Amino acid sequence: MLSLTTPTLPTLNGTRFAMPALHKHMQFHYPLPYGAILQEAGVQFAVYSRSATAMRILLYRRTSDREPYRVVELNPATDRWGDIWSVFVPGLKAGQLYHFQADGPFTPEEGLRFDPRARLIDPYARALAGDFQSSTDGVVRPPRCVVVEDQFDWQGDRHLKIPLSETVIYEMHVKGFTKGASRDVKNAGSYLGVIEKIPYLKSLGITAVELMPIHEFPILDPFGNKPERQNYWGYDSMAFFSPHRGYMAGDKPGDQVRQFKEMVQALHSAGIEVILDVVFNHTAEGNHMGPTLNFKGLQNDVYYMLNDDGTYKNYSGCGNTLNGNHPICREMIFHCLRHWVHNYHIDGFRFDLASILSRDRNGELMPNTPMVEIIAEDPMLADTKIIAEAWDAAGAYQVGSFAKGRWAEWNGRYRDDIRRYWRGDSAVTGSMATRLSGSSDLYEHSGRDPYHSINFITSHDGYTLNDLVSYEQKHNQANKEDNRDGDNNNYSSNYGVEGPTRRKAIVELRLRQAKNLMASLLLSHGTPMIVSGDEVLRTQRGNNNAYCQDNNLSWFDWKLVERNSEMLRFCEAVIAFRKAQPTVRRATFLTGKPHKAGDLPDVSWYSPGGDAMDWSHATQSLICVFSTTGLETPIARNVMLLLHPGPSEQKFQIPSELRRLPWKLFFDTSAAAPLDVYPKADGPELPARGSLQVTHHSMLCYVA
Known part of the structure; x- marks a missing residue:
């Protein structure tokens, strides 16, 4: 017997879509929202493609299956609404594994790269499972998409809404923060492992963690091999709506959704906000030599900025550039941010290479692009922190001029001036004073306030604090790029010996300089950001570009908590002082x-x-x-x-x-x-x- 009740879709991306009522023996299914939406009787699939001539859904039982057990063909006459392909498949449940597959023209010179054999990750997939499988037939078999049940008991959790002027940010890597503590942490290297280390974060006194990318990214290469240089940092997104499966405890498909929410809930209970480092500037598909994983095989000429000959513009330095100001791509980013704010209670975002969002569809820099304005003005994001890395890999440097209003910025000028001052460079005293007092030269003219300057001495990208006072040259040989990678200009000093030394005078001087830099950071007007491990003098042995070092070189060494307890005690005291004293964190310029x-x-x-x-x-x-x-x-x-x-x-x-x-x-x-x-x-x-x-x-x- 058919029910006459109007079914309602779950909330997705902050929008609730109501289904039309049933009419006698026919059920109508609204073609949006995008992705795989679980309903009582099955799953509604929806995907965008303007130029596809056919669309299929490949269904799998297990992550190890190389071939689907069922292929659902979409009928262009009944399952296509404009450029949206959408179909309801009855009988499917949460946990169902799937890919899309699309036919269409392969004319790279015109920007189209359809491959009828490619298994495509849903751009709106809310979880991935498994990994790339080895290939002997040339077909890329990426991780499977997972149909997700979004229900979760948040127990009244809401955004903490800590003012930016009262925030102390702690940049950390989910895996790296706990992987080196396997003896102390039951779920080392995972979201649940972070929960076990919350007492440490509370005792340190930080108010927000800024997580390095947790959007899905490749663990293996597209043909199932472990790459020579592991993608440890995660700046190669392939599913923007999904938490990375590699940080999940266990291997149950889709369980990373629950575990990530439990981590956010636990951090909020401890008074700590969660900020995500998001990478809306490029994807894991690379340039014309890269694999077809999703966007290339659905509508390459829309999702990427292309040259006239169909090759990829590369403002990211990673092979391609996401076309963030195209309406379709802009809509995806907009829905994605809402998804994380509403479904995961995320408190803010740091936008990697954000200057790319200031480029129009031709790649030209322009003020107040639609994407930048949408992020600042969206009502669902109104309680979140929005932070720009205001430069890109093609020469754009917009520190102080990226945007107006709510946008805060990583202040690269602050980093350089503070480093140079304490190194003893001449003619930087005035710059030091300006940075201590909130960088009015950069932010006051645009109507922003001191806290819009995200002050930092170090970040994941570059030296650690310990290495900044221990090395004058980068030592990136472990990256196997002949030491060519990484920045050559670090404003660092070794104070007499390159690297580790037992000379007491140098050891004492390095500790003093580390304290000078940390104290300057925490007593400057603006919003301070500390890199995980700097409070205990973590070292990367002079490597200033450890993007591929998924090992002890990058992981937090928990033995340092006791070994360098003097530095930790100093940091805890100065953080507590900053939080207690409005004198050093005014919300208006001096x-x-x-x-x-x-x-x-x-x-x-x-x-x-x-x-x-x-x-x-x-x-x-x-x-x-x-x-x-x-x-x-x-x-x-x-x-x-x-x-x-x-x-x-x-x-x-x-x-x-x-x-x-x-x-x-x-x-x-x-x-x-x-x-x-x-x-x-x-x-x-x-x-x-x-x-x-x-x-x-x-x-x-x-x-x-």
């Missing part, structure tokens, strides 16, 4: 003026001699005072920083107008633990005469 007569200016700059800084003759050393003026909270404290990157001891004279305040030492990076930091900022008082001899390469912080 003015250099007092809020009212008799107050200190909100920021003051002095030379080591105690005079107001003359920027035309600035010395390397610097006194900076962030005052409480205008802050209507009793917890605010005045903060005075003494920065000395020079190679010899320096006398500092505190100005008389500051000596009337009861300053107490918070930290001194030149002192040995435990006197290097006083977590309650209750260290020794400032000498009455206000005169201090400051050790070379060191930083002091006083609080009043």
Whole structure:
């Protein structure tokens, strides 16, 4: 007996699609949303292709099956609505494995690359299972798509909505964070393993984890072989709607969906937000020599930017460029972001090589492209953080000019200027002051605020903090590219010996410099981002491009938590201080003026001699005072920083107008633990005469 109840599709991508009512003996199925949507009596499949002449669904029972047990042919007369191919297949359930397969023209010079033998990953697949299978017939057999049941008991979980100005970001790799802790973690290298390490994240004090790519990417090569250089970082997406199966505990198809949600829920319960690093600039299909996995075999000329001869524009440096400002591709990205926000409660996104989103369909840079505006204005994303890596591999560098409004940016200028200052470069004192105070030169003109500057010293791409103060040359031989890969200009120093050393003076200096860099980062206006492991001085042995190192070189070494406990204690104290003190994380730009007569200016700059800084003759050393003026909270404290990157001891004279305040030492990076930091900022008082001899390469912080 047919029910006359109007069935309702599950919510997908933030939109709920209602099905038409049944009419006598016929059931009508709406052709959207895209993907494989589970219904009570079966599964509705929908995929876009303008130029396909035929479409099939290949159904599999097991991930090991090389051939489908059933092929569903779509009828162009009844199963095609415009350029959307859609069919309802009764009897299918959650866990069903499938591929699409499309016929059409193979005319690469015209941009079309249909292959009737190719097994295609659904662009909207919400989970993949298995892996690429070995091939003797030239057919690429990629992981299977999985029909997913989206029900999950979130137990009232919602976005945390921590203001960006109060955020401390911790960039981490899901697998790498726990894989090196196999003795301590039951589910090492997985989403569930991250849950086991949440107590560590809480004790560190960070407020958000920024996960390196977790969208599905290849583990094996398209013919089932383990590649010589493993894709550890994951910047080769092939299914934007699916959590990576390689970070799943166990091998049940689709179970990564549940496990990822459990991880997000647990992090939220601990007060930690989840930001995703998303790669909407290229895919795993590569250039004209690469495999056909999905987009090439469905509508190559729409999903990619092409040259006139049908070859691929390559603004990503990875062989192809996703055509993000084509309406179809733009719609997919838009639905994808909503999918992660609604179905996974994700709190924000960091857009890899985001300048590509500023390129029109011809590849030309233009202001406020539709994609950039959609992301900023979409109401479902209104509570999320949106962060741009404001450059690409084709020379675009838009730090400070990527967009307006809500967009924050990785501040590459901050990274370079702070590194150069502490290395002791000349003529960078003014730049250091600008970066400490929020980079107004980059963000104020566009109406943005200091917290739109994502400040960082290191990231996954480059040296670790330990290596930044231990190596002057990159050492990437393990990548098997003859050390040609990776950046040659790192603004680093080894302080006398390249790499590890037992020379006590160099070891102490490196630790001091690591503390100087970390303290500068955490006490700068803007939003700080720390790389996982920097707080315990993790090393990659001088490798500044460890994209292919899925091993101990890249994994978090948990022995360092005890071995480098001094650095960890220092970081925990400075993070806690930052979170407690609005003085060092104002939400508006500093003015250099007092809020009212008799107050200190909100920021003051002095030379080591105690005079107001003359920027035309600035010395390397610097006194900076962030005052409480205008802050209507009793917890605010005045903060005075003494920065000395020079190679010899320096006398500092505190100005008389500051000596009337009861300053107490918070930290001194030149002192040995435990006197290097006083977590309650209750260290020794400032000498009455206000005169201090400051050790070379060191930083002091006083609080009043």
